[in-house]
Amino acid sequence: MLFVLAFGLFFYLTRVVFREHSQVFDNWGFAQMDALRAAAPGLTWWVFKLTFFGSVLFFVPASLLVPLVLYRRGYGRYAVELLLSMGEGWRLMNC
Known part of the structure; x- marks a missing residue:
């Protein structure tokens, strides 16, 4: 509902x-x-800090580090699936 x-x-x-x-x-x-x-x-400073997590400066390094961390912790399949899904998303948006 x-x-x-x-x-x-x-x-x-x-x-x-x-x-x-x-x-x-x-x-x-x-x-x-x-x-x-x-x-x-005073809330403006906190809002700027919070919106950093929605910026390109955060998402690009995070999208590269998360699969690496997954792979190093033994979740290689999940790391590959994540990289493939990100690659396909990029391909759909740019091609």
């Missing part, structure tokens, strides 16, 4: 944002973040 509700909410938001070209949702989100930033200015 939760999946169906999330699915419906996703398609509603997709329709509002992309089909109707509404910026109401964006403006509301930015206003909420501006209010939070004004209420807790």
Whole structure:
């Protein structure tokens, strides 16, 4: 049931944002973040540190180190599967 509700909410938001070209949702989100930033200015430093884990500077080294660690710990099959899945994902996105 939760999946169906999330699915419906996703398609509603997709329709509002992309089909109707509404910026109401964006403006509301930015206003909420501006209010939070004004209420807790020290939070910005923590947010920058947290968003590092979603950046290319983190994901590229992590995607190279995780298969290496798996292989060295004796999980060679999983390391190969992970490398193959990353390679196929790269191929699908770039070819």
